Amino acid sequence: MNNGYFESAEKLFKAILMLENEDECKEFFEDICTVKEIQDMCLRLTVAMELKKGKSYQDISKETGASTTTISRVNRCLVYGSGGYRKMLEKLTEEDK
Numbered sequence: 001m002n003n004g005y006f007e008s009a010e011k012l013f014k015a016i017l018m019l020e021n022e023d024e025c026k027e028f029f030e031d032i033c034t035v036k037e038i039q040d041m042c043l044r045l046t047v048a049m050e051l052k053k054g055k056s057y058q059d060i061s062k063e064t065g066a067s068t069t070t071i072s073r074v075n076r077c078l079v080y081g082s083g084g085y086r087k088m089l090e091k092l093t094e095e096d097k
């Protein structure tokens with residue numbers, strides 16, 4: 001990847017962190033992403049939550065419509081990734097308490 005990517009990504013991440021509430025977040029993502037991109041991200045997060053619960057690929061696929069390829073990719077990130085999914089799932093779990 002080139003330096004332009006990293007500079008752009010850094011600005012994007014900073015912009016996301018500047019959002020002050022759920023409404024601002026929703027508005028920003030509706031403008032910057034297509035409906036399909038948002039749906040795909042929502043699906044991946046749902047898959048991660050179901051994997052964390054210990055559900056099988058087959059059950060997750062039936063319940064969510066996610067392909068086993070998507071489930072496998074999310075699982076690989078959960079196991080070998082940078083920890084982003086795990087941190088977010090922990091925060092979501094804490095918020096639900």
